[in-house]
Amino acid sequence: MILALGVFLGSLQYPYHFQKHFFFFTFYTGYPIWGAVFFCSSGTLSVVAGIKPTRTWIQNSFGMNIASATIALVGTAFLSLNIAVNIQSLRSCHSSSESPDLCNYMGSISNGMVSLLLILTLLELCVTISTIAMWCNANCCNSREEISSPPNSV
Template identity: 30%
Template sequence: MDSNTAHSPVFMVFPPEVTVPEFHRTATVHEPTMPFPKLLTTKIKISGTIQILLGLMNFSFGVIFVFTFVNPFPRFPFIFVTGYPFWSSILFINSGACLIALERKGTETLVKMSRTMNCFSVLAAAFGIIFLAFGFILDQNYLCGYSGEVSQCQAVNILFLGILSMLMAFSILELLIAMSFSIFSRHFDCCDCEEWC
């Protein structure tokens, strides 16, 4: 056999009734890997975003407590002394960021990290609810007990109780979101993560 004939191209001619398979359609579309059903992926992203917003709002109310410290106040409010608005906001933002990262790329490590951060968020929200309940009891007449001016007392006391009420609502909402993710993610423990991830 001659070396020139070994590398000569071969042309195939097909009759009109035979179709040529289309090789350019062999590329498959890959869905994003996620250890949860598609219905839950958008809910996970929304929950993570809400957790980040709750953390930012908790931090903002903590900053407001810093600027409301004026002369008639004998001390900082109990909730500010515990530092709850600051350390809870760090945990809430981290757990929300883990959920958003989990929605984008679902790996076994991210699932475990999201569960851990949400467990910490559940604990932080539970402690926050307890601290806020004590804050309502201890600081009920926070300014009115020390200030002789009734007009200033009422205005600042209403603002103070409103901030405590908002912090309580944020803590309850964070508790529900973090607990719901922790509960729903336990249902997928039976599945092998390697087939999803």
């Protein structure tokens, strides 16, 4: 969903490039693309580690989940900054010499999409932090043998 919304935001920037307002900051950072790639990669590695729980797959999954949580935190900062910039840009729509209706319309669409991206990014952050917490609980506390490798039969 983040990737699809990011592509839609990117497609909106070109027809309305004549607007002098900064509605599409998030697309310029590339977050909708690399954020979605990191989250899909961490999810895929988590599924593979669940199917084939070797030490290598589990460590790779853990590392990618940490990277995905970090990317989600950065994305949250970018999206929050984008909403703050949009609010300032919407205030200047009324004083622009161009059509204020189009400016308000584009600002409202951008605010709505960026808000939805922010909600999805926060959900992504919750999922990755939950996965990291479960991994740490299972691997660090008291059940290292159960996670790292199956026991050898005699």
